Amino acid sequence: MTDLLKTLRETLLMGPGPSMVSPAVYRAIAQPTIGHLDPAFIGLMDAVQEDLRSLLNTGNALTLPISGTGSAGMETCFVNLLEQGDRVMILSNGVFGTRMADVAGRLGAEVESMEFEWGTPVDPQLVASHLRENQYDLIAVVHAETSTGVLNPVEEIGKLVRENGALLLVDSVTGLGGMPVHLDQWGVDAFYSGTQKCLSCPPGLSPVSFSARAAEKIQSRKSRVPNWYLDLNLICGYWAGEAGAKNSKRAYHHTAPINMNYALYAALREVLIEGTDAVFDRHLAAHRQLVEGLEDRGLSMLVKSPHRLPMLNAVKVPQGVDEAAVRSKLLDEHAIEIGAGLGPLAGKIWRIGLMGHTARPANVERLLTALDQVI
């Protein structure tokens, strides 16, 4: 039988994630596995938590990577914060807002959504007037909508949510590592992300962070968290965040994905050593280069300029072009992956990622040259 790993082809990952993994991260992930209670591993866990706090601009004790992909982080936030009958408002303008409503509904919350057109941002004016009349336990929004390339105004929403008294939950699976995230300044109570976007790391872990208010809610639940694997009261006994940790000794909960944590450690170090300002500038520069190149070729962007994410670019498919054929040719003939549209945007857009290690001038150039040949 063929060894399929020998047939893998290095691909330029310019879709909605995973993105290009940095060489240092590949070296890290293949380091020797050690035990999950080995003091050396616990030192590495501490360092990962510290670096995450730096990147998130937060003092939140309860900051750690969940042992699953970004969607496990979403599940973690809702399942720990919600109890039966809690009132939840989802500010939704894409796939990941829709997914949040699905996750919360399954947990027995009373879920409402305010829907905004896909490709446009959440409108804080409309949110403000709705929140004046309605109270919620939790309000959730996606910072960087991977399905549309829209940046939502989290800081403005944060002020409104604080006045409402609700907890604010923010998804920044795609934003983290590619643009500023300021949890404390923005008033974010619960946050999740993923490793495979702007952190230039393979998928497999989901960084999460919770404010003291959120941690208190988790500790004072009336019912047990209906999910043993993701119960932060238990997980904190191992990661030593604040929620349920009664002492500083690490208690075995589940066996942490050791090598994925090596990879995340290396990925965070790289971002912080390059410097967040430099990293964010690199993303913006690649984005500008891409948009200019696309517009030169007569292509146009789905999202209006002030609301565009640098790392996820939704490009309208020109009339008469077979969008799937373009993606297949890019992959087959040029070893470049870009993404398709989802939901109502299926067939109408391509999604071009400029995330983490991918966000470099040479990669943008290579894609533009390839597009000239396949469209």
Next chain:
Amino acid sequence: MTDLLKTLRETLLMGPGPSMVSPAVYRAIAQPTIGHLDPAFIGLMDAVQEDLRSLLNTGNALTLPISGTGSAGMETCFVNLLEQGDRVMILSNGVFGTRMADVAGRLGAEVESMEFEWGTPVDPQLVASHLRENQYDLIAVVHAETSTGVLNPVEEIGKLVRENGALLLVDSVTGLGGMPVHLDQWGVDAFYSGTQKCLSCPPGLSPVSFSARAAEKIQSRKSRVPNWYLDLNLICGYWAGEAGAKNSKRAYHHTAPINMNYALYAALREVLIEGTDAVFDRHLAAHRQLVEGLEDRGLSMLVKSPHRLPMLNAVKVPQGVDEAAVRSKLLDEHAIEIGAGLGPLAGKIWRIGLMGHTARPANVERLLTALDQVI
């Protein structure tokens, strides 16, 4: 700041997992990340599923790795199979039986446990007489109890469960890859394992498998699975098992942990190429060598001979010996990790793992020599 990865020391992992990772698996995990919808990755997913079916001796279509560690597999089985008020019986003789009862209870099931002394197996006679009087929707047992080193008689229990009409759920996190597992012959309806034990792969994925009966129960639930991330009806749209898959096209659910799947692929190939009989014999030989060496030194085993697992050896701590000091010295002075006892066995036993790549004569010899110096 020090690069902590450069300070990692190669350790001989002889605890309850993770175990030694094979060089081929380290090479695999660092292969270039590709997209989760790339046809090359889908080909690899198919191969992983096929190899899992071989190792599990099953024709179950619904066989795939869950994107989390072994405990996520436990959560997956219960959350998909149970609905509010379902009657569950846990046959429990260790930490992982106790954990199963906790997981099931959080999901609103009516959970009963039959408790057997830790260090002894589940007694099928007692189970038979109890099941004659009581009916259950689901009966669960741990095949290889990692906390005690006991092998439970799954095949005998399977016959009793089938007569009862319940579904049979089996945990073989520690057994898979180190001893025979025959899902179809044993009448197992739901199964989960982990990568970091006898598969010689880092932790991070949990192979699961479901019989047609179990898949039917999942498809015909009255309520939605209260866990979006682990809902097999959705996951099967991506992995193309049978449960909820309505067509053969792969639908994005969550971004699979690409590189962990490379690692699992390589790990399964290694076991199947060495040959399962040879692999199981190697585990048994290492176990016999270890027991003999320990007994020569006046140490004794917790579990009676016919019920011992080859890959997890519970050794009684002699009176007057500081068990934690022995473990620390082994780690610090000899770079060997062994495990502590859990729950009622804390302080009373050591747990010595002979899992996967660890189960080799030279490793046993190295441990015995080190023990001579530290006890």
